[in-house]
Amino acid sequence: MTSDTTIPSAPVRPAVPASLRQRSRSRGSRRRQSGFSLIELAIGLTILALAAVGLTAAIGKLTEQRKLVETRTIVEDARDALLRYVATSGRLPCPAIAASNGQESVAGVVGGVVTCTAESGFLPAVTLGLTGLDANGLLTDGWRDGAGTAAGTHLRALRYAITSLNAPVANALTSPSLGAAGSLTRRIDVQAAIDAGQGLFVCRSAAGIGAGVNRCGAAANTLAQNAAAAIWSQGINGNSPGDYSGDENQNAGLPVPRVLISRDYAPLDAVGGNFDDIVTWVAYPEVADRLLRGGFVQ
Secondary structure (H helix, E strand, O other): OOOOOOOOOOOOOOOOOHHHHHHHHHHHHHHHHHHHHHHHHHHHHHHHHHHHHHHHHHHHHHHHHHHHHHHHHHHHHHHHHHHHHHHHHOOOOOOEOHHHOOOOOEEEEEOOEEEEOOOEEEOOOOOOOOOOOOOOOOOEOOOOOOOOOOOOOOOOEOEEEEOOOOOOOOOOOOOHHHOOOOOOOOHHHHHHHHHHHHOEEEEOOOOOOOOOOOOOOOHHHEEEEEEEEEEEEOOOOOOOHHHOOHHHHHHHHOOOOOEEEOOOOEOOOOOOOOEOOEEEEEEHHHHHHHHHHOOOOO
């Protein structure tokens, strides 16, 4: 007996059109490409963020550099104005105080001798005829953020100091013609007083300074010992007294009278302490020369 049973053949799958196969491959490719694009986007955003941080830091440094250069120019221009004043007035002006609004602060005038309220204070910018002053009549440095104004400290205003000298030539530098009215003060008399240690001293460091003949303490620490006047800015950290180094504190309040510190810039973490004050001074021979050329002294 024969059987009619047959083994069924495997079902035949319908052919997938080539266009559908291509679209499927394209979708898979797009999915893979989409995944890579997200990673690349994340990397790109990270790079942009890092670049932005670097750019911000670079801009900050450029801004500080610009303010530094501007401040140096302001200080040097003030020095020039001071010498012009000597040439036309026959004397150095007294320092200003907060209440004098940019005018020199004079304690009294007797017999042609001008006594200042203090040996150090603010640059008397109004007296010197300078422009670009703040609302208090003070010349500020390049940072001019108004810090300290409310408290009367005016931390961004330029500082100024003179030496009043001792008798018998006391206050000669701030008096017309060295106080010539009723006296016989000569240039060499004032020079002798300065040579005896009565001038302003500019030192490299506050270490070792004191009220001696050489207030810097040693010749190696001395930049100048014959200055008649000095002008300075308290620098980048001028509005942050808590960050002042020992050298900057000396300039801020002159606890040792007639002593200024001037040295190269040093950051906050520098060995030996930070320093960013900008200091210039006028040696007595320059003052004497202007007095002589102006016909104020012999």
